[in-house]
Amino acid sequence: MLLFRLLLLLGIAFIGWRMYRMLRTRRLRGEASARLQTEDMVECAHCALRVPRSQAVAAEGRWFCCELHRRSAGHDAGPGDT
Ligand SMILES: [Zn+2]
Structure with missing residues (x-):
């Protein structure tokens, strides 16, 4: 039992x-x-890749897929800025 x-x-x-x-x-x-x-999708202003907004990099009202493309698009503050 x-x-x-x-x-x-x-x-x-x-x-x-x-x-x-x-x-x-x-x-x-x-x-x-x-x-x-x-999740909103945004388009990279440099390469047109669509990425989730939380992973995108914003600069002057535009979106980029990564930091490199943000810099490539000419939105860097200038020399000395890393
Ligand atoms: Zn890109």
């Missing part, structure tokens, strides 16, 4: 663990897709 109780307890624990994993995965997926939907 003790073995039966132990197996029952293990079964319940296993089901609970599976349900917890399932709910967690679903919630993470929901957050990821919501982030993708709300």
